[in-house]
Amino acid sequence: MRELIGLIGAVDDDAAGALRVIAxxxxxxxxxxxISAFVRGAAAQAGCAAGFADRSRGxxxxxxxxxxxxxxxxxxxxxxxEVLDDLGAQVWLEREGxxxxxxxxxxxxxxxxxxxxxxxxxxxxxxxPALRVLLDEQAESEQRRAAADRLGIAGPxxxxxxxxxxxxxxxxxxxxxxxxxxxxxxxxxxxxxxDASDELAGWRxxxxxxxxxxxxxxxxxxxxxxxxxxxxxxxxxxQRPQTRSSHSLDLPAPVLGDAAAAAHEPTGxxxxxxxxxxxxxxxxxxxxxxxxxxxxDREHDAWEDADEHKRRPMWRRNQRRRRTxxxxxxxxxxxxxxxxxxxxxxxxxNQGGSARDSGMPASVxxxxxxxxxxxxHCSQVSTRIATTKTGKDTEDDRTxxxxxxxxxxxxxxxRSVGDGRGLIGTRFPQTWSKCAGTSGGHARP
Amino acid sequence: MTAEAAARSTHPPFDPELAxxxxxxxxxxxxxxxxxxxxxxxxxxxxxxSKPDLTVGGALTESEVTVPGPEGAPDITLLVLTPTSGTxxxxxxxxxxxxxxxxxxxxxxxxxxAPIAAEHGAVIVxxxxxxxxxxxxxxxxxxxxxxLVWTAExxxxxxxxPDRILVAGGxxxxxxxxxxxxxxxxxxxxxxxxxxxxxxxxxxxxITSSSxxxxxxxxxxxxxxxxxxxxxxxxxxxGPDVSPYAAPARATDLSGLPRTYLDVGNAxxxxxxxxDYAHRLSAAGVVVDLHMWGGAFHGFExxxxxxxxxxxxxxxxxxxxxxxxxx
Numbered sequence: 001m002r003e004l005i006g007l008i009g010a011v012d013d014d015a016a017g018a019l020r021v022i023a024x025x026x027x028x029x030x031x032x033x034x035i036s037a038f039v040r041g042a043a044a045q046a047g048c049a050a051g052f053a054d055r056s057r058g059x060x061x062x063x064x065x066x067x068x069x070x071x072x073x074x075x076x077x078x079x080x081x082e083v084l085d086d087l088g089a090q091v092w093l094e095r096e097g098x099x100x101x102x103x104x105x106x107x108x109x110x111x112x113x114x115x116x117x118x119x120x121x122x123x124x125x126x127x128x129p130a131l132r133v134l135l136d137e138q139a140e141s142e143q144r145r146a147a148a149d150r151l152g153i154a155g156p157x158x159x160x161x162x163x164x165x166x167x168x169x170x171x172x173x174x175x176x177x178x179x180x181x182x183x184x185x186x187x188x189x190x191x192x193x194x195d196a197s198d199e200l201a202g203w204r205x206x207x208x209x210x211x212x213x214x215x216x217x218x219x220x221x222x223x224x225x226x227x228x229x230x231x232x233x234x235x236x237x238x239q240r241p242q243t244r245s246s247h248s249l250d251l252p253a254p255v256l257g258d259a260a261a262a263a264h265e266p267t268g269x270x271x272x273x274x275x276x277x278x279x280x281x282x283x284x285x286x287x288x289x290x291x292x293x294x295x296x297d298r299e300h301d302a303w304e305d306a307d308e309h310k311r312r313p314m315w316r317r318n319q320r321r322r323r324t325x326x327x328x329x330x331x332x333x334x335x336x337x338x339x340x341x342x343x344x345x346x347x348x349x350n351q352g353g354s355a356r357d358s359g360m361p362a363s364v365x366x367x368x369x370x371x372x373x374x375x376x377h378c379s380q381v382s383t384r385i386a387t388t389k390t391g392k393d394t395e396d397d398r399t400x401x402x403x404x405x406x407x408x409x410x411x412x413x414x415r416s417v418g419d420g421r422g423l424i425g426t427r428f429p430q431t432w433s434k435c436a437g438t439s440g441g442h443a444r445p
Numbered sequence: 446m447t448a449e450a451a452a453r454s455t456h457p458p459f460d461p462e463l464a465x466x467x468x469x470x471x472x473x474x475x476x477x478x479x480x481x482x483x484x485x486x487x488x489x490x491x492x493x494x495s496k497p498d499l500t501v502g503g504a505l506t507e508s509e510v511t512v513p514g515p516e517g518a519p520d521i522t523l524l525v526l527t528p529t530s531g532t533x534x535x536x537x538x539x540x541x542x543x544x545x546x547x548x549x550x551x552x553x554x555x556x557x558x559a560p561i562a563a564e565h566g567a568v569i570v571x572x573x574x575x576x577x578x579x580x581x582x583x584x585x586x587x588x589x590x591x592x593l594v595w596t597a598e599x600x601x602x603x604x605x606x607p608d609r610i611l612v613a614g615g616x617x618x619x620x621x622x623x624x625x626x627x628x629x630x631x632x633x634x635x636x637x638x639x640x641x642x643x644x645x646x647x648x649x650x651x652i653t654s655s656s657x658x659x660x661x662x663x664x665x666x667x668x669x670x671x672x673x674x675x676x677x678x679x680x681x682x683x684g685p686d687v688s689p690y691a692a693p694a695r696a697t698d699l700s701g702l703p704r705t706y707l708d709v710g711n712a713x714x715x716x717x718x719x720x721d722y723a724h725r726l727s728a729a730g731v732v733v734d735l736h737m738w739g740g741a742f743h744g745f746e747x748x749x750x751x752x753x754x755x756x757x758x759x760x761x762x763x764x765x766x767x768x769x770x771x772x
Binding site for chain 2: 021026031033036044063065
């Protein structure tokens with residue numbers, strides 16, 4: 001660009017000036033410069049004062065052509081303004097007299113750069129860093145408490161993991177922060193208590209257990225992320241009903257994963273949080289299945305994959321089905337979760353009755369085991385949903401495989417707590433063996 | 446900056462605002478062919494930039510004097526800026542311009558000192574020295590020293606206090622200012638109170654890491670530096686016989702030098718030689734102020750004056766100069 005500017009500058013000063021403006025603001029955007037850098041840049045490029053105002057924060061930044069800060073007040077009259085209405089902000093040039101040839105270009109690039117920067121920094125400025133600390137297993141308790149204070153969270157809270165439904169979401173939900181986990185970027189929201197279901201129309205959501213901030217919120221994130229992914233899988237499989245109609249499972253999405261730790265409930269609801277060893281989720285993490293069950297899960301996984309399924313010969317498919325022993329689903333049930341569908345049009349707690357386009361029940365009681373399937377409700381769940389969806393009985397009790405995503409998700413979530421290493425973010429089950437290798441406490445029960 | 450240049454450069458990344466300013470600047474690679482263009486560019490001013498007002502809105506008056514050069518050499522011209530209000534004797538800022546030893550004139554860079562001189566009441570004397578490669582070492586540094594001697598000897602005429610002389614310069618001007626400070630110490634005249642060396646060009650040897658880090662980007666890269674030193678020293682560059690007056694980093698004894706202010710970019714050719722000079726000056730008992738500006742390239746506060754980092758660097762430097770001038 002600099003070479004080009006030099007060349008063009010030799011023949012056409014105006015064109016070179018426009019290129020200079022573009023190059024300048026492009027570099028600021030590329031390098032993630034601050035809003036005030038854009039204001040100084042606009043002022044310097046235009047050769048007159050420039051400003052930025054953020055109505056939502058009551059913030060005004062102004063600079064003169066030399067880049068020196070001016071009094072942060074909105075001037076009564078400015079020559080040109082670009083309003084970023086959806087962001088509640090505006091940028092302007094304070095040109096006295098006739099506009100310069102570069103003014104329009106400067107203002108346009110200035111506004112575009114400010115827009116990108118605002119969108120990039122706003123949620124980060126407010127909640128991102130605090131959320132990252134709050135949901136970081138490695139963070140000290142004190143740091144986590146301080147982060148909770150910054151987020152205005154006192155007492156028990158719930159972590160929601162959210163992903164936008166295709167075409168459904170616009171912007172971030174209130175209080176959401178992007179977190180990078182091993183499964184990729186997750187929008188995490190921490191809400192006090194169980195008030196977790198509002199404002200999430202257009203989002204796929206997993207909801208973790210209610211917990212006190214100091215120790216348990218990372219676990220809540222683990223559960224919610226797992227559930228969110230699980231609901232993603234369920235949703236994906238729902239889009240291909242023709243390949244598995246006889247036992248299609250249409251899981252509600254979003255789903256609510258309650259820690260189901262009522263029996264162990266000493267957790268941070270007021271008072272001191274329990275010591276790590278008393279963590280109610282820890283025990284569950286340790287009693288998940290061993291590697292040989294993993295093998296089964298791998299098969300399930302492959303089996304579940306519709307495209308893969310289609311590629312397999314029928315005899316092989318049947319063989320695999322048969323090789324899934326019903327017995328393996330009859331292990332002790334250490335915990336159960338409550339699966340609940342939240343209708344996007346509903347706010348507040350959804351205990352049932354309301355339905356979405358699919359006509360599914362809004363609330364599905366489910367017994368979802370961490371490591372086995374003794375609870376008879378499990379098969380009922382699959383049956384009921386499938387029936388509701390297809391309008392006819394598609395129950396197939398001998399093929400519990402559709403529940404595998406639930407199990408995997410919960411297991412990953414619980415493992416992340418169980419071995420204390422924050423395994424949430426693992427792409428299961430492909431990396432299962434690696435996880436198992438790093439967490440010695442996961443022997444077969 | 447081309448991708449190829451980026452791959453060859455290993456310096457710390459530039460500050461975002463400085464990088465933006467650099468991108469928007471025409472790039473001219475210094476060399477024998479471009480030298481006339483560069484000199485004309487400096488004389489006429491950068492395109493799109495108004496020439497700095499050296500009088501600071503009339504607070505200083507501008508005049509020029511022609512004074513004898515070194516023995517057997519032509520006369521030299523000094524630019525003199527004197528406060529219009531107040532009375533002397535003033536402290537003096539003896540300014541040496543930059544330009545890689547081969548470009549620039551007596552007006553280049555003076556604008557950076559004029560406001561502080563106007564505010565705190567000081568005379569600025571800026572010397573026009575002969576340029577390499579037409580006039581290799583020792584012509585530039587001898588011209589600078591001759592101007593300094595004349596200034597100190599004509600204190601009454603200039604209305605200055607000969608015991609309050611501060612030498613200052615940026616880039617090659619910083620190197621030459623350091624050179625004349627060494628000469629003044631060695632020859633016992635004049636007495637200097639301060640040297641303000643802004644990213645000074647001190648070392649012709651290219652033995653530091655920073656001298657190799659900047660290639661193909663920034664306003665002054667390794668190749669430009671090599672061109673400048675070769676213009677000044679010819680075949681002697683990097684050899685055993687280079688005078689410390691030409692390359693002050695060569696000086697082994699730095700004791701007895703004036704109070705020193707050094708500032709330098711963290712991403713420029715002269716970083717390491719400046720840090721080393723600060724270190725050795727301190728070890729020699731000289732009081733030193735050192736500022737290294739993270740992510741700053743050579744000449745950053747001149748190229749992108751509106752950037753936050755530039756403003757901070759200039760404010761810090763001006764604060765030092767104000768103290769030095771007794772303000």
